[in-house]
Amino acid sequence: MTALRLTRPPRPSRELLRRLPVRRILGLLPLALVAVVAVRHRSVLAEGFAQLGTARWPWLLAAVCATCLTWVAAAVTRQGALVERLPALRLLATQFAAGAANHLLPTGLGAGAVNLRFMTVCGVPLARSSAALALYLLAESVARVGLLLGLLLAFPGALSVGELLPEGTFGPLLAAVTGALAVTAVVLLLIRRVRTAVTSFLRTALSEARSVHTLPSRALLLWGGSLAFPTLQAAGLVAVGLSLGLDLPVTHMIVAYLAATVAVALIPTPGGLGSVEAALIVALVAAGAPVTVATAVVLAYRVITVWLPLLPGALTLGALVRLKVI
Numbered sequence: 001m002t003a004l005r006l007t008r009p010p011r012p013s014r015e016l017l018r019r020l021p022v023r024r025i026l027g028l029l030p031l032a033l034v035a036v037v038a039v040r041h042r043s044v045l046a047e048g049f050a051q052l053g054t055a056r057w058p059w060l061l062a063a064v065c066a067t068c069l070t071w072v073a074a075a076v077t078r079q080g081a082l083v084e085r086l087p088a089l090r091l092l093a094t095q096f097a098a099g100a101a102n103h104l105l106p107t108g109l110g111a112g113a114v115n116l117r118f119m120t121v122c123g124v125p126l127a128r129s130s131a132a133l134a135l136y137l138l139a140e141s142v143a144r145v146g147l148l149l150g151l152l153l154a155f156p157g158a159l160s161v162g163e164l165l166p167e168g169t170f171g172p173l174l175a176a177v178t179g180a181l182a183v184t185a186v187v188l189l190l191i192r193r194v195r196t197a198v199t200s201f202l203r204t205a206l207s208e209a210r211s212v213h214t215l216p217s218r219a220l221l222l223w224g225g226s227l228a229f230p231t232l233q234a235a236g237l238v239a240v241g242l243s244l245g246l247d248l249p250v251t252h253m254i255v256a257y258l259a260a261t262v263a264v265a266l267i268p269t270p271g272g273l274g275s276v277e278a279a280l281i282v283a284l285v286a287a288g289a290p291v292t293v294a295t296a297v298v299l300a301y302r303v304i305t306v307w308l309p310l311l312p313g314a315l316t317l318g319a320l321v322r323l324k325v326i
Contacts (some may be wrong), residue, residue, distance in 0.1 A: 079218075097317035131209075151254060261276070264279045
């Protein structure tokens with residue numbers, strides 16, 4: 001006799017989830033987030049466009065070109081952090097979409113999630129994709145800080161650190177960093193599962209870094225792209241400053257940009273919206289710019305680098321989700 005198998009009818013909730021067009025919803029979600037962010041920052045957006053109306057257009061075109069090249073630099077760096085060859089056009093489109101995701105989610109999370117998903121779809125194991133992502137972030141951070149320190153040594157008068165860091169802020173900042181490191185150390189010491197996971201990840205990351213640096217072409221892409229990325233971002237700010245008649249040496253503007261972005265990396269706001277503007281204005285003023293001109297330059301710069309690419313970037317992100325590229 002054959003045993004009769006009893007089959008349970010599918011639950012209504014599961015059946016409903018199966019019928020939901022999940023990818024279509026995910027494809028439309030970035031557009032909804034763009035609308036929310038635009039409404040929340042509508043005053044900044046309107047002021048930024050007003051400043052663009054008074055700027056000299058050849059310099060604004062140069063700023064747009066520099067902004068477009070940042071996506072190329074990001075794609076180059078991403079490829080340099082991984083041994084496997086990624087499809088170039090899809091990689092470039094992913095960086096454009098990741099830029100939009102980065103402005104809709106807390107800093108770094110949006111771009112990280114998009115790139116992590118892209119690498120896993122391309123067949124890279126999750127552990128190695130995470131290691132490549134960590135290597136990218138490390139290389140970009142080292143290049144940005146190294147470039148800033150090098151320029152400060154070459155041009156010591158480019159930035160007044162005393163004005164950039166108000167009196168009394170260094171102590172609390174140092175205490176916060178020390179406290180975070182202490183908490184991390186305690187967690188690693190007391191929780192074995194976390195310690196094992198971190199150790200395994202570090203082992204994979206070190207192995208991936210060694211593999212990348214045994215290939216000169218990958219090492220060149222990694223570090224060349226890491227240096228090009230902040231340089232192009234700073235070049236965009238310089239071009240906008242020149243378009244609005246900012247009377248400040250180019251090196252001072254570059255140092256101000258690098259200092260502001262290094263400082264704001266500690267503040268996990270979506271794409272640095274709000275915090276980046278404030279930090280850039282303070283840094284330009286500390287470099288010697290008048291407050292009114294510095295504010296106009298920063299607002300116009302953020303329109304070019306954030307607001308203009310945001311809608312097409314969100315559309316690209318939605319298209320990549322629906323096409324199962326990410």
